[in-house]
Structures are given as C-alpha cells and as structure tokens.
Amino acid sequence: MSYRIGIGYDIHKLVKGRKLVLGGILVPFDKGLLAYSDGDVVIHAICDALLGASGLGDIGLHFPDSDKKYKGISSLELLKETVNKVRACGCEIINIDTVIIADKPKLSPYRKAMVDKLQQALKVNNGVVNIKAATNEGIGPVGSRAIASYAVALLEKDV
Ligand code: MG
Numbered sequence: 001m002s003y004r005i006g007i008g009y010d011i012h013k014l015v016k017g018r019k020l021v022l023g024g025i026l027v028p029f030d031k032g033l034l035a036y037s038d039g040d041v042v043i044h045a046i047c048d049a050l051l052g053a054s055g056l057g058d059i060g061l062h063f064p065d066s067d068k069k070y071k072g073i074s075s076l077e078l079l080k081e082t083v084n085k086v087r088a089c090g091c092e093i094i095n096i097d098t099v100i101i102a103d104k105p106k107l108s109p110y111r112k113a114m115v116d117k118l119q120q121a122l123k124v125n126n127g128v129v130n131i132k133a134a135t136n137e138g139i140g141p142v143g144s145r146a147i148a149s150y151a152v153a154l155l156e157k158d159v
Pocket of ligand 1: 010012035039040041044
C-alpha cells in the first residue's frame with residue numbers, strides 16, 4: 001500500500017441569471033456561477049484533488065469544455081465518473097477536505113447536505129468528506145465577485 005495526496009482549486013465568476021450549485025446542493029441566492037457545466041467549484045476542486053492524487057492529470061483533460069456532452073452537466077456526474085477512474089487505477093479514498101471561499105451567501109446551513117451528497121456520490125463512509133466555508137472579509141474579488149474552492153484528497157493505492 002502507498003499513500004497519495006492531491007490538491008485541487010477552482011474559481012468561477014458570480015453572475016445574475018444562474019443557479020448557485022455548491023457541493024451538489026442548490027443554494028438559494030440571487031446569483032450563480034458562470035461555467036460550461038453547473039459551475040460547482042467545490043466538486044471541480046475535489047475532482048482535481050482526486051485526479052492529482054491518482055496521477056491522472058486534471059478535470060480539463062477528462063471532461064473538456066469543447067465536448068458538447070458536458071454543457072450544463074451536473075458536476076455530480078463528473079464526480080461519479082472521476083471516482084470510477086480513481087478506483088480503476090487501484091486507489092481508494094481515505095479522506096477529502098475542502099474550503100469554500102464565499103462572502104455571501106452564508107453556507108453553514110448547507111454544509112451537512114453537501115457532505116451527505118458528496119459522500120453518497122463518492123460511495124464513501126460518513127466522516128470521509130469535510131467541508132469548511134470561509135469568507136474573504138470583503139478583500140478583493142474572490143468571495144464577492146467569484147466563489148473559489150480548494151480541496152485536498154488522501155488516497156491509498158494498492159501497490
Ligand atoms: Mg470549474
């Protein structure tokens with residue numbers, strides 16, 4: 001057995017007329033994230049952390065936005081496909097930790113629902129996924145004009 005660690009980061013711009021989807025959950029807000037998919041920065045960061053830890057590249061390589069089948073797709077589908085690829089190369093998830101950076105809306109009421117939804121999509125036990133939300137204290141565009149997310153993943157590989 002060997003341990004593998006991966007890091008992921010994503011950011012999307014907040015715009016009017018889009019739904020806000022974070023951690024696979026619809027969060028009521030007057031803006032959403034502009035993206036080719038549903039713009040779920042939390043899932044995109046997790047996918048990159050998982051792919052990075054597995055040595056499989058990044059999300060853009062596996063799900064290119066030049067491919068029409070990914071237009072408007074729920075990122076939960078990308079996450080399910082990603083974890084299948086991760087398991088296919090002999091890796092299992094030990095834990096995933098994430099940070100969401102958003103000044104608004106307040107995300108703590110949705111944290112548990114996000115964790116449950118992600119653990120279900122990843123087919124992992126309770127306690128494997130952790131989500132933290134932070135504000136950027138109104139400093140600069142991150143958190144106010146855009147929402148960003150970081151993720152780290154620790155995997156165990158069968159070699
Ligand atoms: Mg993205």
